Amino acid sequence: MLFNSINFAIFLPIVFVLYWFATNKSLKYQNILLLVSSYFFYACWDWRFLFLLVFSTLLDYYTGIKMFNAKNQNVKKFWFWLSISVNLGFLGFFKYYNFFAESFAEAISNIGLQVNPWTLKVILPVGISFYTFHGLSYVIDIYKGKIKAEEDFIDYSVFVSFFPLLVAGPIERATHLLPQIKKKREFNYANAVDGLRQILWGLFKKIVIADNCALFANTIFDNSGDYSGSTLVLGAIFFAFQIYGDFSGYSDIAIGTARLFGIDLLRNFAFPYFSRDIAEFWRRWHISLSSWFRDYLYIPLGGSKGGTWMKVRNTFIIFLVSSFWHGANWTFIIWGFLNALYIMPSIIFKTNRNNIDIVAKGKHLPSLNELFSIGITFSLTVFAWIFFRANNVTHAWNIIIKIFSINFLEIPKFEGIDSLKPIILLILVFILIEWIGREQQYSIANLELKFPKFIRWFFYLMVIGAIFYYRGKEQQFVYFQF
Amino acid sequence: MKKFLFSSIAFSVLIVSLYTLISNTVKPKNVVSNDYMAAMIDKHNRIEQLNCPKIIFAGGSNLAFGLNSEEVENEFSVPVVNLGLHKGLGLNFILNELKNTIKKDDVVFLSIEYLLESEGNYELKKKTSCSYKEALKYYTYDLRAEILIDIDKTNKNIKSYKKNKKTANNLNPEIQVYSRDAFNKYGDVIAHLEKSPPKELKDIGVLNYSYWTGINELNEFYKYAKSKNVAVFFIYPNYPVSEFKKNQEVIEKLSKDLSDNLKIEILNSPYDFVFPDSLFFDTVYHLNKIGRKLRTKKLIEIIKKNTNAQQLINSIRNSTIQPKDSEQTKA
Numbered sequence: 001m002l003f004n005s006i007n008f009a010i011f012l013p014i015v016f017v018l019y020w021f022a023t024n025k026s027l028k029y030q031n032i033l034l035l036v037s038s039y040f041f042y043a044c045w046d047w048r049f050l051f052l053l054v055f056s057t058l059l060d061y062y063t064g065i066k067m068f069n070a071k072n073q074n075v076k077k078f079w080f081w082l083s084i085s086v087n088l089g090f091l092g093f094f095k096y097y098n099f100f101a102e103s104f105a106e107a108i109s110n111i112g113l114q115v116n117p118w119t120l121k122v123i124l125p126v127g128i129s130f131y132t133f134h135g136l137s138y139v140i141d142i143y144k145g146k147i148k149a150e151e152d153f154i155d156y157s158v159f160v161s162f163f164p165l166l167v168a169g170p171i172e173r174a175t176h177l178l179p180q181i182k183k184k185r186e187f188n189y190a191n192a193v194d195g196l197r198q199i200l201w202g203l204f205k206k207i208v209i210a211d212n213c214a215l216f217a218n219t220i221f222d223n224s225g226d227y228s229g230s231t232l233v234l235g236a237i238f239f240a241f242q243i244y245g246d247f248s249g250y251s252d253i254a255i256g257t258a259r260l261f262g263i264d265l266l267r268n269f270a271f272p273y274f275s276r277d278i279a280e281f282w283r284r285w286h287i288s289l290s291s292w293f294r295d296y297l298y299i300p301l302g303g304s305k306g307g308t309w310m311k312v313r314n315t316f317i318i319f320l321v322s323s324f325w326h327g328a329n330w331t332f333i334i335w336g337f338l339n340a341l342y343i344m345p346s347i348i349f350k351t352n353r354n355n356i357d358i359v360a361k362g363k364h365l366p367s368l369n370e371l372f373s374i375g376i377t378f379s380l381t382v383f384a385w386i387f388f389r390a391n392n393v394t395h396a397w398n399i400i401i402k403i404f405s406i407n408f409l410e411i412p413k414f415e416g417i418d419s420l421k422p423i424i425l426l427i428l429v430f431i432l433i434e435w436i437g438r439e440q441q442y443s444i445a446n447l448e449l450k451f452p453k454f455i456r457w458f459f460y461l462m463v464i465g466a467i468f469y470y471r472g473k474e475q476q477f478v479y480f481q482f
Numbered sequence: 483m484k485k486f487l488f489s490s491i492a493f494s495v496l497i498v499s500l501y502t503l504i505s506n507t508v509k510p511k512n513v514v515s516n517d518y519m520a521a522m523i524d525k526h527n528r529i530e531q532l533n534c535p536k537i538i539f540a541g542g543s544n545l546a547f548g549l550n551s552e553e554v555e556n557e558f559s560v561p562v563v564n565l566g567l568h569k570g571l572g573l574n575f576i577l578n579e580l581k582n583t584i585k586k587d588d589v590v591f592l593s594i595e596y597l598l599e600s601e602g603n604y605e606l607k608k609k610t611s612c613s614y615k616e617a618l619k620y621y622t623y624d625l626r627a628e629i630l631i632d633i634d635k636t637n638k639n640i641k642s643y644k645k646n647k648k649t650a651n652n653l654n655p656e657i658q659v660y661s662r663d664a665f666n667k668y669g670d671v672i673a674h675l676e677k678s679p680p681k682e683l684k685d686i687g688v689l690n691y692s693y694w695t696g697i698n699e700l701n702e703f704y705k706y707a708k709s710k711n712v713a714v715f716f717i718y719p720n721y722p723v724s725e726f727k728k729n730q731e732v733i734e735k736l737s738k739d740l741s742d743n744l745k746i747e748i749l750n751s752p753y754d755f756v757f758p759d760s761l762f763f764d765t766v767y768h769l770n771k772i773g774r775k776l777r778t779k780k781l782i783e784i785i786k787k788n789t790n791a792q793q794l795i796n797s798i799r800n801s802t803i804q805p806k807d808s809e810q811t812k813a
Contacts, residue, residue, distance in 0.1 A: 005626065006625065006626040006629055006630075007626065020483060187483050187486070189483075189485055189486050192486050193486065193489075196490070457493070457496075460493070461496075461497070461500070464497060468501070468633055468636075468637070469637055469640070471633065471634075471637075474630075
């Protein structure tokens with residue numbers, strides 16, 4: 001069930017009404033309803049993988065209790081490693097088995113031996129990377145003594161499977177979400193309205209921006225051999241907006257939906273394309289994953305305490321693991337490596353925390369210097385996205401060669417260019433709205449404070465009208481494949 | 483909570499009302515459908531008027547563009563209806579249409595495009611049922627698809643409204659080939675016969691092999707037809723030689739699967755209707771005038787060679803009045 005589907009538009013109000021009217025007297029019933037709804041939501045994709053989700057939940061729930069109650073450190077370690085290995089084992093099998101089998105066969109063939117890789121038709125269970133990371137953070141936090149083990153199985157299951165975040169995050173932490181699940185939730189009008197507003201903005205980003213950009217990006221990337229360097233640059237820019245609209249739109253819908261149920265999820269995006277350097281970009285892009293890696297990998301590896309070279313090593317490790325998290329493909333690994341390279345100067349010269357606040361805070365416009373920095377950062381990001389989007393390394397390489405050739409100077413031309421004007425205009429309006437609202441949680445969050453009701457309603461109608469009128473061809477959310 | 487619900491409902495009502503208002507304002511009025519899919523009305527009218535055992539050709543547009551039904555009718559002296567219309571309707575729709583159409587002693591020749599998918603295009607099915615209401619029985623209603631189609635339709639209407647073109651009719655001569663008027667009374671497209679074809683064929687591509695689940699659907703249909711005392715035969719579609727070469731391996735595998743698993747008698751081999759590219763009109767399944775003539779001639783020979791088919795056709799001929807007489811009665 002996609003967030004931008006009619007099915008979800010029916011499912012959500014039903015769960016909402018049941019939640020606040022039928023089960024509002026008891027927290028237990030509310031949580032049971034959330035769990036049943038979440039499992040139904042998940043089963044709509046493929047009910048068979050529900051067993052995997054339930055198994056993973058049971059495993060972490062049980063090992064959590066065992067670890068917490070263990071009096072002996074070795075016993076604690078045993079349960080900890082059992083949980084970690086099974087979780088990563090499942091993730092590794094479903095996500096990386098074929099990649100390793102094929103890469104091994106290729107490596108062997110390079111030394112003259114022929115091996116037929118024993119590949120399986122492994123289907124990736126949707127959301128596995130996300131709910132596995134939920135479970136891992138919970139187990140690690142118990143092991144480190146940061147939290148107690150959750151004894152209520154229903155509450156723990158809701159933490160892992162809460163439907164707004166189940167398939168593509170934000171990746172939650174037990175310390176943040178579990179207390180909310182255990183606490184009686186009261187309906188809050190302002191919160192619910194804000195939730196709906198965020199859902200609307202998320203739908204706009206996904207349906208209007210991402211789906212339309214996807215159409216152009218797909219045409220250009222799928223026929224890259226036929227197009228000039230300038231067209232390929234345009235394709236990469238479209239992909240940059242596609243992936244941002246798609247994933248941040250998804251996150252907005254997820255966060256907005258959770259707010260309808262009185263639950264706050266972690267922020268996932270904070271206007272990353274307005275970043276002035278790559279370090280800032282990574283503090284603003286997929287925040288819940290970046291901070292997960294920071295807390296559970298970068299800091300345990302020594303973080304920045306061991307001097308510059310340790311920081312460099314740890315940064316490369318983080319980007320390598322992060323790229324691998326996205327998928328088993330060399331293109332992701334190069335994408336991660338490129339980002340690690342980009343960030344290196346700021347790590348070495350200790351300028352990585354120069355830009356903490358949002359750009360031009362309290363001002364209408366950025367300075368020329370800031371504008372230049374944003375432009376450079378955006379260009380570097382777009383360049384790295386080429387690897388992220390390309391079908392394989394050769395494909396990416398061919399695109400880059402063309403971009404850096406003489407035909408970069410040609411006027412961009414591709415199939416469907418005639419319908420480009422309104423989309424460019426929409427993207428510009430979108431950038432403008434994002435710029436105006438960049439100091440908020442999401443760009444239209446402060447609408448309530450600034451404008452009277454009739455203007456707000458008019459604005460919402462305009463956004464809905466744009467969603468109807470400029471609806472792009474329906475595309476799967478990009479991050480579902482991870 | 484009450485305030486929230488009231489506001490949400492009020493806002494939803496506002497959106498739905500505005501949408502309905504806009505949708506109705508921009509809807510083209512009193513447009514008589516001359517759409518290609520509306521040809522289904524005439525095909526079924528003919529079946530109703532004939533009201534006797536007949537030969538039915540069913541499949542996609544390979545039949546609509548690639549058969550001279552009149553010649554077949556004259557050759558066998560048995561009424562012929564060509565139901566072939568569009569492969570985009572999907573196999574399920576085509577077979578459901580047949581199930582609702584066939585009558586005792588009919589002889590059905592199925593010519594299905596290679597690896598035709600079961601479900602087809604919902605928008606096309608919807609479009610067909612807008613012209614021919616009975617078609618609603620041939621597919622399952624999908625609320626989600628209906629809503630999306632309605633939104634798309636409204637969007638298109640807004641665009642044409644803005645351009646002050648309220649009718650869907652287009653005067654582009656190429657489009658006329660894809661219109662209800664393009665068909666003759668037997669259900670064949672004839673408007674393209676004297677037209678010069680576009681430079682390139684559409685629908686070219688590589689077929690991907692996997693066991694065609696359509697075989698099971700065809701077997702189920704065969705069972706149903708048998709229970710109604712209707713004979714069914716399978717014939718391969720026409721295909722251009724360049725595309726055939728490209729997809730030969732897949733087509734041969736498919737042909738083997740069909741020979742091994744299809745319960746319907748197959749009258750020919752895929753090679754029979756492989757013609758030079760120059761004999762095709764605009765897509766890999768649409769023959770031009772010469773190609774159509776050649777295919778019809780070959781098809782008649784193939785049917786004549788098959789004793790079962792020949793016998794069944796003979797028995798129709800013997801038990802019914804001549805088609806020309808029936809036409810006179812109709813008139």
